[in-house]
Amino acid sequence: MKIRILLCDDATFIRDLIKRTVRRFLPQCEVFEASDGRKAQSILNRQPIDLILSDWEMPGMSGEELLQWVRGEEKFAKVPFIMITSLGGKEHIMRAVQAGVSDYLGKPFTPEELMHKVRKALVKSGKLEKISAGSTSAKGGPFSSLEVFSGKADPVVGGSAAALTGSGKTDDKPKLKGTGLIRWGDVELRCMIKSISIDEVLMVSKRAPRHPGVFEQVELTLSSGNSATKTINGLQAYVHSTSAVEKRPDSDFVNVLVRFSGPDEEQRKLLSEFIVDMP
Structure with a gap:
C-alpha cells in the first residue's frame, strides 16, 4: 500500500x-x-x-x-x-x-x-x-x-564503557554512528559519534590528559561508520558541554556535546547527507 x-x-x-x-x-x-x-x-x-x-x-x-x-x-x-x-x-x-x-x-x-x-x-x-x-x-x-x-520529559539515554568496548549486557547503550576528531590549538581528541543533527553532535571519548573546555572554539572532522565511509572536514564549532559518561569520579569515558558555529548552506547540505547515510 x-x-x-x-x-x-x-x-x-x-x-x-x-x-x-x-x-x-x-x-x-x-x-x-x-x-x-x-x-x-x-x-x-x-x-x-x-x-x-x-x-x-x-x-x-x-x-x-x-x-x-x-x-x-x-x-x-x-x-x-x-x-x-x-x-x-x-x-x-x-x-x-x-x-x-x-x-x-x-x-x-x-x-x-x-x-x-x-x-x-x-x-x-x-x-x-x-x-x-x-x-x-x-x-x-x-x-x-x-x-x-x-512533566514527563523524555529520558536522556546514558552510556558506559560497554558502549565503546562492546562488552556488557545493558540494553540501553547508545549505538555509535561514526568517528570524530576534535582539534583546538595543538591538541587533538579522537571520539566516537553517539548522535548528530544539523546543529550539533554528541560524542564520547576516552578520558584524556586534556579535554576542550566549555565554549572552546574547535574544528571537527566527522566520518560515518558504514562501509561507504563519508567524511566532512573543517567544521567550525564550539563545545557546549562535557560530562562523565558514568556517575563516578573514575569514569573512563567523557561525553562531549559540540555545536556547529553557523555552517554555510554547503556544509548544512553535507551534514544532512551525512546524517541520512549514517548506520
Whole structure:
C-alpha cells in the first residue's frame, strides 16, 4: 500500500533531509513537497494525503495557519499532522495542541527521532502495521514530544564503557554512528559519534590528559561508520558541554556535546547527507 506524505518546509535542505530519511525507512511512501502553507493547501485539494509534516515558520502561510485550516476542513480533519520546528517554547506547543496537532518534533532532530514520530502517527491512523519494539524507537529531545506538559520529559539515554568496548549486557547503550576528531590549538581528541543533527553532535571519548573546555572554539572532522565511509572536514564549532559518561569520579569515558558555529548552506547540505547515510 502506497503511503502519501506531504512535507511542508521553506528550507530546501530540510526538505531534502526529511525526504531522504522517510524514503530510506519507508520505501513504500510517496512524498509531496511544498515550500509554504499555500502550496500545501493546493496539494491537499488535489491529492489524497496520509500524513502531513510541516514546519511552523514559513512565508505566506505558516504551519500554524495550515494546521488550523486542515482541522477546519472536514475531509482533512483526521489526517495526522506533525509540527516540526525549532519553536520549542511551551507557548508555541500549547498553541499547536489547541489547534489540533497530532505530534510535535523539535529541531534539531535525528533520523531516528523523526521516524519514531512518523511511524507512530501512521500506526495510530491505521496506515501502517504496528512495528516491533526496537525499530526506529528513539524518543527525541526535550521538546520533541507533547509529554512536556505532563512533566514527563523524555529520558536522556546514558552510556558506559560497554558502549565503546562492546562488552556488557545493558540494553540501553547508545549505538555509535561514526568517528570524530576534535582539534583546538595543538591538541587533538579522537571520539566516537553517539548522535548528530544539523546543529550539533554528541560524542564520547576516552578520558584524556586534556579535554576542550566549555565554549572552546574547535574544528571537527566527522566520518560515518558504514562501509561507504563519508567524511566532512573543517567544521567550525564550539563545545557546549562535557560530562562523565558514568556517575563516578573514575569514569573512563567523557561525553562531549559540540555545536556547529553557523555552517554555510554547503556544509548544512553535507551534514544532512551525512546524517541520512549514517548506520
